[in-house]
Amino acid sequence: MIGFRLSAQKPPEARRITDDVIQRFEHIYEVDPAKMTIIEQQDMPAWDTMRIVDSRWEHLAWMHDHWADAVLTAEDLGEGGPHPDG
C-alpha cells in the first residue's frame, strides 16, 4: 500500500470525441454523461477504470492462448501495423 495519490483517484478531464462520446484515457471511450440521466453514470476512481481495462486485456490474452499456441500478426509478416489514416 503506497497511500493516497490524487492521480490514482481523480480521472483526467474529458475531451470530446463525438456528440455522444468523450475520452479521458487513451483507447477508452465513454458515453457522454449528459446522455445518461435515466441510468446515471457512476463516478469511478482512475485506478478502478485502469483495473477494468487491464483485466480486459488479460482476458483477451487468455483467449488467444486458449485457442492457439501462437498469434501471428500482419506485422510479423512484414506488412502490418495500423494504417496511417485508419
Add this chain to the structure above:
Amino acid sequence: MNTFVAIGDTVVDELRAILGDEGVLIGKAARYNRTRVPAPFPVHRWAEYVPDLVVLPRTAEQVSEVVKLANRERIPVVPRAGGTGLNDGALPLKRGIVVDIKRMNQIKEVDLVDRTVTVGPGINMLKLNEELRKHNVMFPDDPASYPCSLVGGRIGTSGWSLIGGRYGHTRDLVISFQIVLPTGEIIEVGDGGGRKIRKSSSGFQLKHLFMGHQGTLGIVTEATLELVPRPEMEFAAFFHYPSYTAAWESTGALAKSGLASLGGVVLFDEYKLRYLRRDDEAYIPRPDHVRAVVATALYGTRDEVEPAARRIMRIGRESGGTYLGDEISSGDWASRHDRYATPLHGRLDTGEVVPMSWHCEDASINYSQLPAVMEKWHAITARYAEKTGILDDWGMFAYTNGAYKPWGDYLTEIDIGIWEQKLSDDNWPDWVACKREIAQVALDHGGSITACHGATREGDAELIPVEMGGGFDVMLKIKAALDPNNIMNPGKYELDRAYGLDEKVFR
C-alpha cells in the same frame, strides 16, 4: 387450451425418490431464474411462464424416470442447458418441469486413438477444452456464448460456430449422442450405428433428425464429440472499406479463397460501425471514410497459417480493403469468442442511454442476396423503432455459414436492442410484427429464418410451416409418433398442431 395437469405433492415425492431431495427445486428463485433466456421476452407476463419445479438429474436413467413419470401424468417437460439461447427453446411456455442438465457435466472418455471425447450434455466447451489441452487436442465448437453455453444446448439448437469454415458447426462436430425419448426410452443416434463412426449409410440419418430438436423430441444425456489438433497458430486480419458494397465484394473474394485454414469471414455493415463507434464498445477507428469492415481468421499449423495469412492480406488489399492494424485485428477477434460479456445498453432517438436486452436475428441468406436483405431489415427496424420508441438498431453482421466451404451463404444477423422494461400488451404485438416482417424477408429472398438459434419465438414460429412446406407435415407426424402426449416442450415450433391445437406461442 391447456390439456396439462397441475403437479401435486405425490408427483413431487416421486421425483424426490428418483433424484434425491437436492435434485428437486421448488423455490421461487430457482424457478423464476429458469423462466427465460436472453432473447427478448414479455417481461410484463413473466409470471405466466414460471415452471412448476426444476429437477437436476445426474444420469440418463434419472432423466428417463423423470420423463416416464411426466408422460404418465401428462406434465410438460422442458430441457434446459446453459440458458444462453437467443430463441425460446428452453422457455417453459406451458410451465411443468424444467430439466436442468448442468450437473451432467462429466468427461467420460478421451479417445486419442479414434479422436473422440465423450461427455455429459452439461459440460461447457471452454471448460472441456481446458481439460483437452493437456492432450494437445480440442473440440472446436465456438459460439458467441463459448464461455457459458453447454454441449446439450448446442445440440438442441444445432449451433453455428465462429470458425465453422475450417472445423464445421455443431452438427458436424457431434459424432453421435444418447437421447431420452418423450416416452422415456434411451436410444443412441448417429450417422448410422457406432458411437464413434463419422459416416454411415445404414438406415435413416437419425442424428440429423434430432439435431436442433429444441427440446421437442427428447433430452440429450450424452454426446461423443470430434477432436481436432490444437491449432499451432491463429491469424486475424480486419480490413476497412469506403462502402458496404466494396466490403461485400471483398467478403466474397476472401470467402472464396479456398484456404483450408480459413475459419470464417465476417462483414460489418455501416449501422454496425455506427453502433460500435458511439460509445465504449468502440474498437473501430472513426474517420468518416471507414464505412464497413471485414474480419477474417485463420487457424491451423504454422506451415498452413503463415502462407495463408500472406494470401489473405493480398486478397483483402486487392479487393479494396485497408488493413485496420494488429491491435484491432487480434484484440477484436479474441473478443468474438465471448460476446455475452458485452454490457447491453441502447439509445433512444434522443441519444439517451437506457438498458436494453438483445434480439439477434440469425437468418441464413445467400451471398447474392445480402445487400437487398440488409436494406429491407434496416427499413423494417426503423419503422418499428419510430412507432414503439423502445427499439434500437445495433447494425448487422454477415458471417460465413458453410462448413469447410464457406462461400455460398451467410449467417445474417441484425442486432436490435429492446427496452424490455417498457414492454406491455400494447407494444408487444408491434415487436412480434417487426420480428415476423424481418423473418419474412429472409424467406422472400430464398433464405432460412434461422441459421443457429432455432425459430421457436412468436414472430418466427408461425413462419416455420411456410419455410418447411410439405416437410412441416412430416414434422407433425414425427412429433405425434414420438411424443403421443405432447409433453416435450409443448407450444414450440407450431408442433401443437399435431394434436389438433393451434395456439399462439405466448398467450
